[in-house]
Amino acid sequence: MTQASASPANVPQLDYLTSCALPTPWAQFTLHAFVEHATGKEHLAMVLGDVSNGEPVLARVHSECLTGDVLFSQRCDCGAQLEGALKKIAAEGRGVLLYLRQEGRGIGLVNKMRAYRLQEAGADTVEANLQLGFHADARNYELVQPMLRQFGISELKLMTNNPRKIDALTRLGFNVSERVPLLVNRNSFNNNYLNTKEAKLGHMMRPAETVAEDGEL
Numbered sequence: 001m002t003q004a005s006a007s008p009a010n011v012p013q014l015d016y017l018t019s020c021a022l023p024t025p026w027a028q029f030t031l032h033a034f035v036e037h038a039t040g041k042e043h044l045a046m047v048l049g050d051v052s053n054g055e056p057v058l059a060r061v062h063s064e065c066l067t068g069d070v071l072f073s074q075r076c077d078c079g080a081q082l083e084g085a086l087k088k089i090a091a092e093g094r095g096v097l098l099y100l101r102q103e104g105r106g107i108g109l110v111n112k113m114r115a116y117r118l119q120e121a122g123a124d125t126v127e128a129n130l131q132l133g134f135h136a137d138a139r140n141y142e143l144v145q146p147m148l149r150q151f152g153i154s155e156l157k158l159m160t161n162n163p164r165k166i167d168a169l170t171r172l173g174f175n176v177s178e179r180v181p182l183l184v185n186r187n188s189f190n191n192n193y194l195n196t197k198e199a200k201l202g203h204m205m206r207p208a209e210t211v212a213e214d215g216e217l
């Protein structure tokens, strides 16, 4: 695998670093690592099957959530979405999951914890970010372009409930030919959070789109 290809000036510069096998409970993926020049952050891609054959690729662009992805937090749906996306890719036998180091919708882990404290005092997830002086969502998805291009991917079946993520990838030149809902693990701890994402961030969270009543995929 060669270095990530040269990008236009407005696309973040990224180096391809290395890869290894990554067995999971559902499939053996190949894990690829990149480093972003501007921040030094290491971003990851989990790839399964032949994704460069021109067929639309089942894809997840996942933002880091240490509390949800690793520490089993029920305050969000992130961990369940990560697991659900990997299971779907394994079931299809082909796909990609980008793991972007955009913790806390881009504000970082400790600021996300500060936002959680404000939420414990009554703010919702958007108000808490604003009270801390951040945008409601500080992420951008420009990194996705050199990462997916590295694997020859241009058409996506994107697993997301976030219409702004679809818009962002479309603006970057990807053809999002299908949206695959990823509605999992609604519970008493994250119910208000998910409702706020629908009301204020435009997420598509209708029950009719829920994959299964018990949260399993």
Ligand SMILES: Nc1nc2c(ncn2[C@@H]2O[C@H](COP(=O)(O)OP(=O)(O)OP(=O)(O)O)[C@@H](O)[C@H]2O)c(=O)[nH]1
Binding pocket: 061, 062, 063, 064, 065, 066, 075, 076, 077, 078, 081, 102, 103, 104, 105, 106, 107, 112, 115, 116, 125, 129, 159, 160, 161, 162, 165, 182, 197, 203
């Ligand atoms: N600032 C902040 N970030 C949060 C909070 N809860 C989760 N996150 C972060 O939000 C990001 C995931 O955002 P989501 O809105 O679940 O996912 P999305 O990418 O926008 O949409 P989907 O593709 O549908 O999952 C991760 O970076 C989490 O760390 C919160 O209350 N405040």
